[in-house]
Amino acid sequence: MSDDYFSSDEIFELYQAALDAGLADDEVRPLLLRGIMPRYKALLPNREAPGVQVQSDLDEMNQVERLVDGTVPLEAWLRNAVAQTTEAAPRAVFQRALDKLVRDSAGEPDVPAPPSAAETKEEIVSTDDTLPYEFLQGGIVAGASVARIKVPPFQGGAPLQPNGFPHAGTGWLIAPGLLVTNHHVVTARTRTAADRGVVAPADLELQAKNSRSRFDYGADETETEEVAAEALLASDPDLDYAVLRLAGQQERPPLRVATEPLEVVPGEPVAVNIIQHPGGQPKRVALRNNLVFETDDKDVRYFTDTRGGSSGSPVLTDDWKVVALHRGARRVENVVYQGKNEAFVNAGTQLSSVMRHLAEHSPAVHAEIAAAQAALGGQSGPEV
Structure with missing residues (x-):
């Protein structure tokens, strides 16, 4: 089975869309390659004909899972193509491909589309959306407990080769020394549907222990100290959570x-807010376009903006309490938000479901978390 992100037919469709959008131009190519590591761009073959150059670039990038800095070159190309395209038809081709690639490169599990109902803008306008000024201070305090996590893939007890580059996600402290992220972040597998997430237990433990979490990684991109992990304490692929014990x-x-x-x-x-490390980059917070779409006992689905690397982020209400663990996106139909039809809503696992699962399957971990939450001064509500 091919390890490429797209089939040859899908790459040809992207090539045709690039021609239709007028992107097969020598002057446009630097715009399409913006954000890709210069060292990698220098390795791309140069072709004489602009159209051939586009197809060559697509073929080459399609074979690269990610670069040493954790970025996916074809993802950057597709984002730039969407930004440079005004015609609806080719732009839709690029956007569909980008949605697929982001899901595959992040290792987000496939889930069926839930039943949905439209939400109207009038209901939003008629409510008071203002918040106390202290809301901002609370966000700064909450953000200090959120980290970027990078997980290197292992296979057979050794670092995965070739292309065993680390996978980026987001994690956060649920108790002193305990970091929560997605199970699929710790699995660090992103390729075909057949092998996605298939990791031997021993390799999964090695990946967790070799992960590195970076707190205080803010907009100034200062490289702060990385924190190692001692063990993977608990996880579940269905609820898509993992609890790691950090070293220290x-x-x-x-x-x-x-x-x-x-x-x-x-x-x-x-409204829900997400503090995240999208693309493994410095910390960002989603405070706008952030209404919850629908919920059930397991999931929370919302319009809050995220992208690859945001997996594992805390989904917080306006009192900065975590209600869900962000894990990915779901395709929906007939959903209207702010006057536009939406193809996707983001999804997270209800924290109450995670806590129930821990209580049943990892009671010692649950007890440690419950004690830490109680020590917060009774602010976390009734007993967990």
Whole structure:
């Protein structure tokens, strides 16, 4: 089975869309390659004909899972192609390909589309969206407990070769020294559907122990100290969570977690905020376009913006309490948001489901988390 992101037919469709959009031009090529490592760009073959150059670039990048800095070159190309294209038809081709690649490169599990109902803009406008000024200070405190995590893939007890580059995600402290992220982040597998997430238990433990978490990695891109992990304490692929014990106690408070499932009532929109490390880059926070779409006992689905690398982020209500663990996106139909039809909503696992699973399958870990939450001064609600 091929390890390419796209089949030859799909690459040809992208090539045709590039021709239709007028992107097969020597002057446009630097714009399409913006954000890709210069050393890698220098290795791309130079072709005389612009059209041939586009197809050559697509073929070459399609064979590269990710670069040493953790970026996916074809993802950058597709994002640039979307930005440079104004015609609807080719832009839709690029956007569909980008959506697929982001899911594959992040290792997000495939999930069926849930039943959905449209949400109207009028319901948003009729409510008071202002918040106390202290909301911003609370976000700064919460953000200190969020880290970028990089996980190197292992196979057979050794680093995966070739292309065993680390996979980036986001994690956060649920108790002193305990970091929560997605199971699929720790699996560090991103290729075909057949092998995605298939990791031997011993290799999974090695990947967790060799992960590196970087707190305080902010917009100035200062390279702060990395924290190693000692063990993978608990995980579940269905709920898509993993709990790692970090090496050394972290001198920062854990995030408060919700004890009951988040529920939404039609006509009463609920906002959620996501502190994340998209693309493994410095910390960002999503505060706009962030309404919850729908919920059930397991999931929270929302319009909050995320992208690859945001997997494992805390989904927080306006009191900075974690209600869900962000894991990926779901395709939806007939969903209207802010006057536009949406093809995807983002999805996270209810923290209450994670806590119930821990109580049943990892009681010692659950007890440690419950004690840490109780020590926050009773702010985390009833007992977890």
